[in-house]
Each structure stands twice: as C-alpha cells, then as structure tokens.
Amino acid sequence: MKTKWYQLFGLLIVTVLLLTSCAPAAPQVVTVQETVEVIKEVEVEVEKVVEVEKGPVTNIWGKAMPVDAAPPEEQVLTLPCVEGKHMDIAASFYETSKSCGAVFLWERLVMMDVNNKPVPGVATDWSLSEDGLTWTFNLRKDAKWSDGSPVTAGDFEYSLKRQLTPATGGSFTWFYSDIKNANKVVNGEVDPEELGVKAVDDYTLEITTEAKTLYLPEIMAFPTSAPVPKKVVEEVGANWSMDPATALSNGPWKMTKYEPGREIVLEPNEFYVGEHAPYIQKFIFKPSDGKNDFPAYQAGEVDGLFADQDITPVTPVTYRYVKEDPNLRRELYAFPYFASRYIYVDPTVKPFDDIKVRQALAHAIDRDALIQVIYDGLGDPSYGLLPVGFPSYVPDALNQYQELDVELAKSLLAEAGYPGGAGFPEIELAVKTDDETKVRTAEMVQAMFKENLGIDIKLRPLDADIYNVERGEGKIDFGIDNWEYDYVDPSNFLNIFNPNLGRHKDWNNAEYNELTEKAAGWDNPEERTKMYEDANELLSKEVGALFLYHWGHAQMWKPWVKGLSVNDLGYSRVPYYHLGMHNVYVTPK
Amino acid sequence: MLTQKKFRAALKKRGFWQDAIYRFSKNKMAVFGLISSIILIFVTILSPVIAPYPFEKQDYTAIGEGPSFKHPMGTDLLGRDMLSRILYGGLVSISIGLLVQASALVIGLPLGAVAGYYGGYVDLAVTRLVDFFMAFPSLMLAILIMVALGPGYSNVFIAMAIVAWPPICRLVRGQFLTLRQRDYVLASRSIGVSNRREIFNHILPNSIAPVIVAVTVGIPAAIFREAGLSFLGIGVVPPTPSWGQMVGEYYLAIQAYWHLPVFPALTLGFAILAFTFVGDGIQDALSPRGVDR
Numbered sequence: 001m002k003t004k005w006y007q008l009f010g011l012l013i014v015t016v017l018l019l020t021s022c023a024p025a026a027p028q029v030v031t032v033q034e035t036v037e038v039i040k041e042v043e044v045e046v047e048k049v050v051e052v053e054k055g056p057v058t059n060i061w062g063k064a065m066p067v068d069a070a071p072p073e074e075q076v077l078t079l080p081c082v083e084g085k086h087m088d089i090a091a092s093f094y095e096t097s098k099s100c101g102a103v104f105l106w107e108r109l110v111m112m113d114v115n116n117k118p119v120p121g122v123a124t125d126w127s128l129s130e131d132g133l134t135w136t137f138n139l140r141k142d143a144k145w146s147d148g149s150p151v152t153a154g155d156f157e158y159s160l161k162r163q164l165t166p167a168t169g170g171s172f173t174w175f176y177s178d179i180k181n182a183n184k185v186v187n188g189e190v191d192p193e194e195l196g197v198k199a200v201d202d203y204t205l206e207i208t209t210e211a212k213t214l215y216l217p218e219i220m221a222f223p224t225s226a227p228v229p230k231k232v233v234e235e236v237g238a239n240w241s242m243d244p245a246t247a248l249s250n251g252p253w254k255m256t257k258y259e260p261g262r263e264i265v266l267e268p269n270e271f272y273v274g275e276h277a278p279y280i281q282k283f284i285f286k287p288s289d290g291k292n293d294f295p296a297y298q299a300g301e302v303d304g305l306f307a308d309q310d311i312t313p314v315t316p317v318t319y320r321y322v323k324e325d326p327n328l329r330r331e332l333y334a335f336p337y338f339a340s341r342y343i344y345v346d347p348t349v350k351p352f353d354d355i356k357v358r359q360a361l362a363h364a365i366d367r368d369a370l371i372q373v374i375y376d377g378l379g380d381p382s383y384g385l386l387p388v389g390f391p392s393y394v395p396d397a398l399n400q401y402q403e404l405d406v407e408l409a410k411s412l413l414a415e416a417g418y419p420g421g422a423g424f425p426e427i428e429l430a431v432k433t434d435d436e437t438k439v440r441t442a443e444m445v446q447a448m449f450k451e452n453l454g455i456d457i458k459l460r461p462l463d464a465d466i467y468n469v470e471r472g473e474g475k476i477d478f479g480i481d482n483w484e485y486d487y488v489d490p491s492n493f494l495n496i497f498n499p500n501l502g503r504h505k506d507w508n509n510a511e512y513n514e515l516t517e518k519a520a521g522w523d524n525p526e527e528r529t530k531m532y533e534d535a536n537e538l539l540s541k542e543v544g545a546l547f548l549y550h551w552g553h554a555q556m557w558k559p560w561v562k563g564l565s566v567n568d569l570g571y572s573r574v575p576y577y578h579l580g581m582h583n584v585y586v587t588p589k
Numbered sequence: 590m591l592t593q594k595k596f597r598a599a600l601k602k603r604g605f606w607q608d609a610i611y612r613f614s615k616n617k618m619a620v621f622g623l624i625s626s627i628i629l630i631f632v633t634i635l636s637p638v639i640a641p642y643p644f645e646k647q648d649y650t651a652i653g654e655g656p657s658f659k660h661p662m663g664t665d666l667l668g669r670d671m672l673s674r675i676l677y678g679g680l681v682s683i684s685i686g687l688l689v690q691a692s693a694l695v696i697g698l699p700l701g702a703v704a705g706y707y708g709g710y711v712d713l714a715v716t717r718l719v720d721f722f723m724a725f726p727s728l729m730l731a732i733l734i735m736v737a738l739g740p741g742y743s744n745v746f747i748a749m750a751i752v753a754w755p756p757i758c759r760l761v762r763g764q765f766l767t768l769r770q771r772d773y774v775l776a777s778r779s780i781g782v783s784n785r786r787e788i789f790n791h792i793l794p795n796s797i798a799p800v801i802v803a804v805t806v807g808i809p810a811a812i813f814r815e816a817g818l819s820f821l822g823i824g825v826v827p828p829t830p831s832w833g834q835m836v837g838e839y840y841l842a843i844q845a846y847w848h849l850p851v852f853p854a855l856t857l858g859f860a861i862l863a864f865t866f867v868g869d870g871i872q873d874a875l876s877p878r879g880v881d882r
Contacts, residue, residue, distance in 0.1 A: 292841055317666070320653075321845035369649050373667060433822050436838070443667060443828050447647050459826050461740055 052563060052583075060268045061252060061277035068562070069585045075281040077561070077586065078302050080313060083260060083287035088241035090159045090226040093172035094468065098223070099306070100264045100285040103577055105249035106226030109137050109156065109205070110217045111276060112578035114565035116488040118217045119579070120275065122151060122227070122250065123205075132212035132521055133180075137220070139203040144271035145229050146254035153199035155227040161185075161192040162228065168238075171468070172224050175486070177501045178213040178520065212521020214528075218487035223577055252278050252582065261287055279563065279585035291436075294318045297556060298328075303586070305556040306574060314554035316437060320376045322556065333564065334378055335571035337553040338387045338485035340493065341438075343429070343445065343546040346477035346506040351425050356416035358543035362402040363409035364452040365445060371549045374440050378552035384540040385483070385493050387550040389569070392490040392532035398540040402547055406452045413453055421454030429457050430479030434464040438480050441548065445480075474505060481545075486577070490532035491520055497544050507544040560587045609798075612874040619870020625863035633679035640673035645828045653846045663848040665839070669828075671848065675856050678830035683860065685746055685831075686812035690804050692750040697757030698800065704758070705765025706788060715758065722755040728817055735823045745824050749814060753807060760803050764796030798875040806868035809861040816857055832857040 055067035065072060081100035089102045096102045111121035123137040143151035163170045164185045173186045180196025196208030209216060219225065229248040233240050240246045247255045252272045257265035266283040286302060293313045296302050305313035314322070314332070322328045345352045345361075352358055367381030380388045384398040410420075418424045431442040442459050449455045460479075462470070470476050486492050496502030498516045512535055519531035540547065555573050557564065563583040564572040574580045613619055632639065641660075648668035656663045662671035704715035722730070734748035768774060769792065777791050816833025818824040825831050832853045839849035 315841070317842040317845055373649050373652055439827055440667060444647065446828065447645065459828075461822070461826060463736075 052585075059277075059279065060270060060281065061272060063277040063279065065279060066563070066585055068587050069279060070560075070588045072279075072281055074588070075279050075586055076284065077280050077282070077304070077584070078284040078286065079304055079306050080288045080290070080293040080296060080302050081264070081285040082290040086239070086241050087247060087255065087258070087264075088228075088238070089223050090163055090228050091168050091238070091241075092170050093224045095171065097264065097285075097287075099290075099576075100287060101253070101255065101266045101283055103223045104253055104266065104283070104581060105247075105251050105255060106223070107143070107251045107274065107276065108221050108223070108225045108227075109139070110221040112218070112221045112487065112575075114575055114578070114580050114583075115568050116575075116578065118221055121221070122156075122274075126217055133209055135207045135209070135216050136200075137205040137207070139205065140274075141203055142273045143250060144269075144273065145248040145250055146269040146271060147229075147248055148271050149229075149231075150202070151227060151250045152202040153205040154202065155230050156205050156225075157197050157199040158230040158233070159226065159228040160197045161195050162233070163224070164195060165192045174501070174503055175219065175222070175224065177495075178209050178211070178216065178219070180208040180210050182210075183500075211517065214521060214523075215487065215489040215491050218489055218492075221578070222486050252276065253283065263287075276579055276582045278582035280581065291315065294556075297558075300558075303558045303561055304574075305554075306576070314556055316375050316378070319378060319554050323376070328556075331556050331558060332554060333557065333571070333573045334552055334554040335567075335573050336380070336388065336569070337551065338390055338488070339482060340382055340385050340387050340484075340550055341441065341480065341482040341548045342382070342385070343548065344476060344479050344481045344504065345543070345545060346474075347544070348506050349477050351416070351418075351427070352477070354416045355543060356412045357418075358546070359401075360409045360412035360416065360453060361449065362543050362546045363405045363412065365402075365448055365546060365548065366404045367547075367549055368404075369448075370441060370444055371551070373444065374437050375549075375551050378554065380550045382547040382549050384536050384547055385497070385545070386490060386532075386536050387485070387493075390485075390490065390493070391488065392529050392536060394533055397533075398537060401537075401540045402543070409452055413455075418455075421456075424455050427457050427478055428460040430460045430462055430467060430470070430476050432464040432467045432480070433461045437551070442480055445548075471503070480548075490529075490536070491516065494532055494535050494539070495520075497539055507539075507542075509538065509542060509544070512538050512542075512544075560589050561585075562587055609871075609874040613870050616870045616873060618866045619873070622863045622866025622870060625859070626867050629679065629860055629863060630683060633676060633683050636673075636676035636680050640670075640676045642670040642673045644673045644677040644830060645669065646673075653849070655846075655848055662852045663846075665835075665849055666842070666846070671852055674830040674835065675832070675853055678832045678835060678853065679856065679860070681742065681825055681829060681831040682812050682815055682833070682857070685742075685749065685815045686808045686864070688746055689749045689753050689811040689815075690807050692746075693753035693757045693807065694800070694804050696750070696754040698761050700754075701758040701761025701763075702765055702788060702793070705762035706769060706784075706792070708766075712762070715762065719755040719759050719762075722751070723759070727752045728814060731814060731818060732821065732823065735818055740823055740826050742825050742829065745815060745818060748818070749811060752814070753811060756807075757800065757803055761796065761800055764799065765792055768792045768795055802868065802872040802875055805871050806865070809864035809868065812857075812864065813861055832860075 052066040054064040057065040057072065059065055059072040069075070081097065083100055084097040085095045087097055087102045087105065089096045089098065089106070107121045109121055109123040110118045110126070113119045122139050122143045124140050126135055126137045128135055139151070139153055145151055160176065162168055164173050164176060164182055166186065166188045176182045181190055181194045184190040185192050185195050198206045200206055207216060227250060232246050232248055236246045242258055244255050244258055249255065249269060252269055253266040254269040255264065256267045257263060264285040268281055290313060293302065293305055297305050319334070322332050345358055347353055347358065371377060371379045371381055383402045386393040413419070413421065429442055429446065432438050439461065446457055446459060449457055467476065467479065483493055483496055494516050497504050497507055498513050499505045499508050500513060501516065515531050515535040515538070519528050519535070522528040522531060539545070561584060563585045564574055565580040565583055566572050574584060646669060648664065651660065651664045651668045653666050654660060654664045660670050660672065662675060665671055665674065700715050704712040731748045731752045734751060735744060738744040738748065774787065774791055777787055815824060815831065816836070819831045819833035820837035822837060824834055835853035836850050836857065839846065843850050
C-alpha cells in the first residue's frame with residue numbers, strides 16, 4: 001500500500017512539473033520559403049571569421065593567438081558527446097566514442113581541409129606509380145607520439161593490418177576494399193601480412209591497390225585510417241585506448257582522463273609539431289544519449305551542440321524552436337550536408353524481385369512532405385543516391401525515375417499483379433530507433449503506401465546495433481538506411497551498392513559494378529565524372545533503393561566560441577571528421 | 590418496532606459480500622474511482638467510433654498545432670489528432686492492464702492453489718519457479734523479455750503476464766497453506782469431503798478476498814509498467830499509440846510543443862489514480878481488519 005501511494009505522489013509531481021514547464025505557445029506551420037529565408041538570415045547575423053587577426057601571445061604549440069581570444073589556459077571547450085565502447089577508432093569505427101574526442105586524437109597521413117580537399121597530415125607528399133597501382137607516402141620526420149617517440153610508417157602499416165584482421169572485429173573493413181588483398185584478409189583467406197600496405201623504411205609507406213584507385217589519399221584521410229602506437233598496442237592489447245597512460249595519440253591533443261559515462265578530457269600533446277596546431281587547449285566531453293543536449297546547452301553546461309554523424313544534437317524539434325527564437329537563432333548554424341537516406345530493398349526476394357513493384361513503391365513516396373514535415377525544410381528531396389552539390393550530381397536528372405506520381409505507381413502495381421494492393425504480401429519495414437526522424441520517416445512512408453497504393457506494411461523498430469548486425473548478415477530486406485559522406489568523391493557513395501566494394505550485397509548489377517570499378521582508376525576527370533553519373537542514374541532507374549531525402553545539419557555554438565570555418569558555399573560550421581576544430585577559439589566570456 | 594424488525598432482517602441477510610459492497614459504496618474515493626474507471630473503459634472501447642479522426646490519419650497542413658476547436662488536444666508532429674490518439678492509446682494501455690491481470694489470475698491461481706493444497710514436491714517446484722521469476726526486478730525482467738521478443742502489442746502482453754503471475758501465485762499458495770490447517774477444513778475432511786469439493790467449496794471462497802485485492806491493485810501497476818515499456822520505445826509498434834509511448838516520444842519536445850507530452854501524461858495519471866482508488870476501496874471493503882469509514 002505505502003509504496004503505491006509513493007508512486008502516485010511521484011506521478012503527481014511529474015505531472016505538476018510538466019505543467020509548470022509549459023511554453024506559452026506552439027510555433028506555427030512553416031513553409032519551405034520561410035525556412036530558406038531564416039537560414040539566410042542566420043547566415044547574415046552570424047559574424048564570419050575567415051581571417052583572424054593574430055596577437056602577440058603564443059600558445060603551447062607556438063601558435064599566435066587571435067587578438068580577441070581568451071588567454072591560452074582559458075581555451076577550454078565543454079561539449080556533449082555520444083559514447084561508444086572505446087576510443088580505438090582504427091579498430092572498430094561504429095563502436096567508438098567518435099564524438100567524445102576519438103576523431104581529434106590522431107593525425108592521419110592525409111587530412112581534409114574545411115572544403116574536403118586533401119592536405120598533408122603526417123605525410124608531406126604522396127605520389128602514384130607509373131602502373132597506377134602503388135601509392136607512396138613520404139612521412140615527416142618530426143611527427144611524435146604523445147610520449148615523445150617518433151611516428152613511423154610501421155605504425156601505419158601495423159594499424160591497417162590490425163584493423164582488417166578478422167580477430168580485431170572491425171566494422172568498417174569494407175571501406176578499404178580497394179587495397180590489395182583487403183577483402184581476402186577480412187575473410188580470413190590470406191594472412192594479414194599479404195595486405196598491400198608496406199613500410200619501406202621508417203618514413204616511407206607504400207600502399208598497393210587491387211586496381212587503380214584515384215581516391216586512395218581521401219581514404220587515408222578518414223579517421224579510421226589513424227595510426228596506432230605499434231609497441232604499446234602489441235604490449236597492452238585491445239584495451240589500450242581506454243587508459244590515458246597507454247592511449248598514445250599523434251594529434252595536437254592527448255587523452256588525459258577517461259571515465260566512461262562521466263567525462264573524457266583531452267589536453268595538449270606537447271610533442272605535436274605540425275601545420276594543424278589548434279587554439280583549444282582542453283576539451284571536456286560529457287557523454288549523453290545525444291537526444292537531450294539542448295537543455296544543457298541552454299543552461300550553459302556545454303559550449304556547443306556539435307554534430308555526431310548519426311545523431312544530430314540539434315534535433316528537428318530543437319531546430320524549429322531555436323529558429324523561432326530571435327536570440328537563440330544567432331547561435332544556430334544550419335548547413336546542407338552530404339548525406340542520403342533511402343529505403344533499402346533486397347531485389348532478390350519477393351515481392352521486390354519485380355522491378356515494377358520497386359518502381360511503384362518509389363513513385364508512391366511524397367519526398368517534399370517528408371523533408372518538410374520531419375526536418376522543417378532543412379534538406380532536399382532525393383531521387384538518387386548522390387546528394388545535391390556532390391560531384392557527378394546532376395540536378396533534376398533522376399526525378400523521372402522515382403518522383404511522386406500516384407497514377408503511375410498504381411498502374412505499375414497493377415501490372416505487377418497487385419491491382420489496388422490486392423494480394424500484396426505482408427512486408428515489414430525495418431527502422432532504427434536511435435533517432436526519432438527515422439521512425440517518423442517510417443510512419444510517413446507507411447501512410448503514403450497505404451493511401452497511394454492501398455498497401456498495408458508493418459513497421460519493425462530495431463535497436464541500431466541489432467539493425468547493423470542484421471544488415472551485416474543480409475537479413476534486412478526492406479529497411480530505412482542512410483549514408484553520410486566520408487570524403488568528397490562519388491565513389492564514396494556509389495561503391496556501397498557494388499557488392500565487391502561496399503556494404504550492400506544484394507543489388508548485384510553487372511553494368512553498375514563495371515562502371516564503379518572502372519571509374520575508380522579512370523584518369524580522364526570528365527569521363528570519370530560521366531561514368532559515375534551513369535552509375536548513379538542506373539541505380540535510380542533500376543530502383544536499387546527507394547531514395548527519400550538528403551537532410552541538413554545544424555550546430556549551435558555559444559557566442560564566445562569563434563573561428564568557425566566557412567566553406568566554399570558560404571556556410572559556417574565546424575567540420576566533424578575533418579580539419580576545422582583547429583581554427584576554433586574562445587573569447588573571454 | 591417495524592423499522593427495527595426490518596433492520597434486523599436486513600442485518601440477518603447481509604453476508605460478507607453485501608457488507609463489502611456496503612462498505613465500498615460508503616467510500617467516496619472508491620466510488621469516484623469506480624465511476625471514472627468505468628467511463629474510461631467505455632470511452633476507450635468506443636474510441637474507434639467516437640474519436641474525431643482515425644488515430645493514424647496524418648495531416649501535413651497541421652503539424653504540431655496547439656489545442657483548437659478542430660483538434661481539442663492539438664496535433665502531433667506528423668499532424669495526427671492527439672485526442673484520437675489518446676483515446677486509442679487508452680484502448681491499448683487499459684486493455685493491456687486488464688488482460689495482464691486476468692492472465693496473471695488464470696496462471697497464478699491454479700498453480701498457487703495446487704502448490705498450497707498438495708504441498709510436497711509440487712509445492713517445492715512451484716515455489717522455486719516463483720522465486721526464480723521474483724528474483725529479478727519486474728520492470729527489468731519485462732524489458733529483457735521485450736528485447737528478446739521484439740516490440741508489439743502481443744509481446745508486451747506476454748512479457749507483462751510473465752512478470753505479473755508470480756506474486757498472485759505466491760499469495761494464493763500462502764492462503765491455501767494457512768486455510769488447510771483450519772478446523773473447519775479438518776472437519777470437512779473428517780466427514781469425507783472430496784479434494785475437489787474441499788478446494789472449491791471450502792478453501793477457495795475463503796481465500797479469494799486478498800486475491801481480488803491483489804489483482805485489482807495490480808491493474809494500475811500493469812498500466813504503469815506498460816507505459817514504462819512504451820516510454821522506453823520497446824512497447825507497441827508505431828503508428829499504434831499508447832500513453833507511455835506518446836509521453837516518451839515527445840517529452841523532449843516540451844519547450845516547443847507543451848501539449849504533446851502533457852495531455853497523454855495527464856490522462857495516464859488520471860487513469861492510474863482512478864484504478865488505484867478502486868483497488869484501495871476494494872481492499873478496505875474486503876479487509877476484515879480494515880478501517881471502517
């Protein structure tokens with residue numbers, strides 16, 4: 001009895017709390033035009049820092065501080081993050097505490113600048129051999145681990161071999177399919193020593209590819225291509241990244257505190273010498289679930305809401321709210337993002353083996369409504385895999401294959417033998433539950449299929465980890481999936497639908513495979529672009545997937561955070577994986 | 590004289606149950622709870638008929654609108670009418686609460702009776718089984734089962750029924766164990782009454798009162814537990830609503846859209862209060878040592 005009254009009391013208190021925290025009014029429906037205007041307004045209001053004026057003070061890395069910056073010891077950023085299982089990003093990418101500093105700790109051979117162009121990292125320069133199969137990277141000799149020992153080509157060689165060895169359990173191994181023998185090593189068919197990565201001497205690394213691969217430097221710029229300290233990892237084993245004493249890094253920062261669930265702290269690696277020295281001296285990462293960081297931001301507990309890849313701390317609901325608020329709006333940085341969300345269909349199982357069924361489903365989706373309702377217009381509808389503005393993206397070229405056309409969809413479905421949806425098999429749409437936008441997308445698509453085609457589909461909500469495992473085992477036949485860019489080259493997107501190069505193994509189209517494999521090493525840039533254009537068109541035309549939308553991203557930074565990079569398109573933000581954080585500094589609060 | 594006669598006659602006729610009903614009817618909170626519960630049950634059962642819109646109907650021209658004449662409780666972020674969703678969500682939440690307790694009774698009562706009456710190895714086996722299930726915190730066990738089974742209405746029901754029967758079983762067993770020792774049972778046995786008659790005519794009627802209390806008090810607890818599961822996103826499958834799922838989906842949006850979490854939370858709170866009042870009223874009415882109000 002007593003305990004139950006206690007529960008009731010709790011409930012009443014919660015109810016009262018809910019009532020007292022009510023905001024006065026709900027925002028109105030916003031149209032696309034308004035959204036665009038607001039983004040522009042935000043852009044104008046934000047003070048852009050392209051060139052900063054340097055003052056006389058230099059920091060621990062010897063970099064001159066901007067005149068308006070706070071003293072070096074006050075260059076501290078507190079950020080929320082989504083925690084993974086460890087920091088070892090060069091072992092299993094998806095399981096890493098990526099946003100808790102793992103992407104900042106290691107400098108790769110090549111780094112990407114704020115416009116996604118490769119620039120030197122640990123390597124000073126790189127070249128391709130005559131036959132086009134061997135890349136040679138020359139490493140700089142002053143690169144040091146955070147214990148002062150030199151970073152050598154052997155560390156890079158060891159790191160890649162370790163990542164692709166089946167025993168490591170890497171989840172991003174197909175990313176390296178272009179490297180010689182990579183797939184065989186991953187499948188355990190050959191010894192990791194056969195991998196086409198070789199340290200010629202301490203400062204020269206050779207990478208051999210299966211076929212000519214022009215985007216290899218970009219691949220080596222991705223966070224998973226980080227080096228690991230060979231000596232330490234061999235000695236300590238898999239848990240080396242979870243203890244500040246053994247988690248050596250070669251970037252400007254090193255980890256000084258690792259308390260899962262509480263705090264992860266990065267502080268300067270005083271041995272760092274290089275072009276990408278930063279201003280920020282200390283990061284304090286506060287792990288959270290990534291969905292409820294906005295109240296912490298408002299309360300001033302964190303200095304920014306900085307995008308993780310999979311979960312955007314500025315959720316669409318927060319975005320809509322912030323956009324309406326004249327003060328908060330100044331701290332909002334919305335920008336288009338290279339990403340694509342689609343419904344994956346397995347064309348080898350019924351009823352999707354009939355292209356007419358896939359076409360009918362594709363033509364029954366109202367993409368404008370999806371992006372408007374779910375993202376409040378922050379994004380673009382999509383009819384193909386490549387996002388707007390990406391190389392080989394041709395505006396409006398693919399609309400005809402997948403755009404909303406209810407009459408056409410109905411007739412296609414009837415031709416496939418299911419007039420009005422009669423007799424259509426029961427199908428389930430798998431969807432990850434880690435992000436509200438995915439479930440909302442699924443619910444909307446479900447309603448669209450019902451209304452436009454008369455088909456009842458069921459939803460199958462899955463935990464993100466379970467979804468990833470099932471996808472790896474080929475068990476997802478119909479599911480909401482997405483791809484976000486790692487580097488700016490069409491191969492990054494289009495390779496995922498080539499079973500030899502990417503993660504989706506079911507859509508096996510000989511013409512598509514040939515196009516993507518040939519284009520990888522094609523020297524003539526115009527012809528290469530055209531090949532990828534054709535591949536992109538083929539994927540959309542043959543309905544390898546039902547393409548939904550390219551969603552935009554948003555970050556929030558407190559007014560005292562300065563030095564956000566402006567990209568070619570004029571958007572200010574801090575790139576997540578790539579260089580950009582090294583320009584950020586804080587002014588006195 | 591006449592009135593006293595009537596009074597005595599009435600007093601003579603009033604048995605235990607009449608007494609209980611009388612006590613219950615004098616308990617204002619309990620009557621209020623009972624009436625509210627009945628209204629809630631009827632309204633939710635009739636929700637497909639009385640809801641102003643179908644619960645899954647999306648209107649993209651009315652996203653997240655506040656309460657208005659058209660939508661008394663506003664619309665959610667997909668433009669669905671909140672009142673209709675709350676009504677239909679009530680059908681899910683309340684039916685799960687009732688069904689779970691009913692099945693707990695169906696499983697727990699016979700098992701507990703058999704264990705308590707026959708004792709020995711049967712008792713040992715049942716008791717160990719009950720101990721096993723009660724060793725885990727109930728919500729955690731339910732979550733574990735849900736993760737294994739996957740979301741869905743019937744799976745929520747299964748998971749919660751598995752969690753709900755052991756306490757009932759243990760209670761019934763205890764009742765049988767004590768009543769079996771009573772003199773009147775011994776007397777009935779000594780004149781050769783069959784096992785069956787002994788169980789159903791002598792022990793069961795005398796042990797049923799605390800069981801009824803446990804079952805009714807368990808209904809709001811079950812509704813609350815369902816809300817907990819759905820709040821965590823492992824309950825019913827969207828677009829089917831339930832109160833807990835609605836609160837869980839929108840509680841983070843409270844700054845921008847206060848009506849989204851508040852209305853389901855209020856309804857949930859009201860329903861749990863109503864069912865709890867009924868349970869408490871029944872307990873007071875049936876408890877021999879209960880406070881006479």
